[in-house]
Amino acid sequence: MQRRGRIAGGRPNRYNVRLTDAEDEEFTAAAEQSGVTVPYLMVESTRAALRGGGRMSAVEAREAVRETHGIWRQMRVVGVDLEHLMAATASGSPGEAALQAAMDQLTRTLQRADRLMDMMNPDRRTAS
Numbered sequence: 001m002q003r004r005g006r007i008a009g010g011r012p013n014r015y016n017v018r019l020t021d022a023e024d025e026e027f028t029a030a031a032e033q034s035g036v037t038v039p040y041l042m043v044e045s046t047r048a049a050l051r052g053g054g055r056m057s058a059v060e061a062r063e064a065v066r067e068t069h070g071i072w073r074q075m076r077v078v079g080v081d082l083e084h085l086m087a088a089t090a091s092g093s094p095g096e097a098a099l100q101a102a103m104d105q106l107t108r109t110l111q112r113a114d115r116l117m118d119m120m121n122p123d124r125r126t127a128s
Contacts, residue, residue, distance in 0.1 A: 004040050004043065017042070027042070034059040040059070044059050060119070068116060071109060071113050074105075075109055077105065078105050078106050081105060
């Protein structure tokens, strides 16, 4: 879990927040998924909301980077599959099932990229 970094002079202002069990579960799950502590999540999410303009918090930015890396890995797999299909096409026919599988993989990758774009730009809403 990532904690907020130390700063000179510390952080003299402190707030005590009480949460219901459901709220605590929600914050804890979101923090664990993002790899940060609950206080870090609360501060970063609130600061991002206060800045407005659709800016992402550090937690959201970290998730966007993680998702971008996942999409990159998935695109590499699609590229290798397409290279194999091209080689098979040159020597005969790759078969309809192989082409459909590659197309399905590409479609899933593009849908994942669309979700990432939605996450990065809250004003953009796509019908998916």
